[in-house]
Structures are given as C-alpha cells and as structure tokens.
Amino acid sequence: AQSVSQHNHHVILSEAASLELGCNYSYGGTVNLFWYVQYPGQHLQLLLKYFSGDPLVKGIKGFEAEFIKSKFSFNLRKPSVQWSDTAEYFCAVNEAAGNKLTFGGGTRVLVKP
Amino acid sequence: EPEVTQTPSHQVTQMGQEVILRCVPISNHLYFYWYRQILGQKVEFLVSFYNNEISEKSEIFDDQFSVERPDGSNFTLKIRSTKLEDSAMYFCASSGPSFAFFGQGTRLTVV
Numbered sequence: 001a002q003s004v005s006q007h008n009h010h011v012i013l014s015e016a017a018s019l020e021l022g023c024n025y026s027y028g029g030t031v032n033l034f035w036y037v038q039y040p041g042q043h044l045q046l047l048l049k050y051f052s053g054d055p056l057v058k059g060i061k062g063f064e065a066e067f068i069k070s071k072f073s074f075n076l077r078k079p080s081v082q083w084s085d086t087a088e089y090f091c092a093v094n095e096a097a098g099n100k101l102t103f104g105g106g107t108r109v110l111v112k113p
Numbered sequence: 114e115p116e117v118t119q120t121p122s123h124q125v126t127q128m129g130q131e132v133i134l135r136c137v138p139i140s141n142h143l144y145f146y147w148y149r150q151i152l153g154q155k156v157e158f159l160v161s162f163y164n165n166e167i168s169e170k171s172e173i174f175d176d177q178f179s180v181e182r183p184d185g186s187n188f189t190l191k192i193r194s195t196k197l198e199d200s201a202m203y204f205c206a207s208s209g210p211s212f213a214f215f216g217q218g219t220r221l222t223v224v
Binding site (some may be wrong): 034036041042044045046048090092097098099100101102103104105106 | 117144154158211215218
C-alpha cells in the first residue's frame with residue numbers, strides 16, 4: 001500500500017526566509033504527486049502537481065517542487081516566504097487520474113511578519 | 114474558479130443519530146470522493162464514486178456509511194448511527210481527468 005510521509009510537522013519562519021518541506025512516498029510504480037495547501041479557515045487547494053515530464057514543477061504563488069524518482073521524494077520549495085504563506089501544506093499521491101489520494105500528515109507553516 | 118460546495122459547514126449530533134452530509138461537486142467532473150480528518154491526524158480516504166457506483170472504499174467505510182448521488186448534482190455521505198469517534202472534518206472532492214478539487218469541509222461533532 002502507498003504511504004506518504006512529511007518530515008516536519010511544524011515549521012516557523014520569518015518573512016523572506018526560504019522554505020523547503022520534505023515529502024517521501026512509498027510505492028514502486030508510477031505515481032502522480034501533488035501538494036495541496038489549506039489556509040486558515042479555507043478548503044484544500046492545489047498548489048502544484050506532477051504527472052510526468054520535467055521533474056521540476058512550478059505552481060502558484062511562487063512555489064515549486066522537485067520530483068526525485070530515485071529518492072521517492074517530492075519536496076516543496078519557495079525561495080522567499082510571505083506572511084500570507086502561513087498555512088498547512090499536504091503532500092499527496094495517487095496511482096492514476098481519478099484514483100484516491102493518499103495524504104501525508106501535513107506540515108503547519110507559520111510565517112512571522 | 115469552479116468549486117465544490119459542502120453543507121452544512123458544522124453539524125452537531127447525538128451519538129446514535131443518523132447524519133447526512135451534502136456536497137455539490139463540480140458539474141463536469143466524473144469522480145467523487147469523501148475524505149475525513151480527525152483532529153490532529155492525517156486526511157484519510159473514505160470512498161470514491163464513479164459511474165454511479167462505489168469504485169473504492171477504505172476499511173473505515175463500514176456498513177454504517179453509505180453514499181448516494183440522488184439527483185445527478187448532489188453527492189451525499191450518510192452515517193447511519195454516529196459514534197463519538199466519527200467526530201471529524203469531512204471533505205468532499207471531485208475530479209476530472211487531472212486533479213481533485215476539495216470542498217470546505219463539514220465539521221461533524223458527535224456528542
């Protein structure tokens with residue numbers, strides 16, 4: 001069965017700091033990879049996704065993620081965070097379009113102004 | 114932007130009562146899902162629905178749970194006899210060929 005792990009449960013940063021959130025998954029086959037964000041009081045929103053092709057994917061709000069197949073990783077990065085990036089970030093995986101998502105435990109990010 | 118809507122946003126119910134959580138998926142999507150998140154835990158898959166039938170369900174989705182798409186637009190999750198441990202945030206999602214859109218969730222509190 002698939003599993004997804006996110007290394008950090010809580011991250012606290014100052015504005016303009018760089019952010020990197022780790023995500024590893026366990027599954028031997030082809031996967032689709034996602035990062036979702038949940039801002040306080042809001043629903044889960046897609047930040048970015050990887051299906052195939054260039055392993056460096058760019059998403060909304062200046063986020064990017066790199067798929068490293070050999071490491072089963074899909075880490076999320078942002079070079080310079082803003083206070084408005086305070087949110088919970090979820091990595092998720094599925095095996096094919098339409099299939100269920102398996103989520104990591106989430107990482108709460110607090111950006112101090 | 115298209116969105117998935119869920120009602121109610123918060124439901125409080127007594128143990129043993131039936132609850133129905135409602136969702137309106139995005140209109141041209143074909144796949145529908147329910148997930149839940151118990152406070153402090155992971156988002157967990159409950160069930161997926163495609164072509165008017167359940168396509169996959171998790172161990173959590175036992176006989177107390179059922180889903181329905183009664184009228185071609187709504188997608189409901191029914192919990193027949195709620196237990197304290199059913200207290201959680203329940204998320205509905207729908208997807209087309211690409212990625213899933215999520216609703217804002219229904220916070221279910223069983224007392």
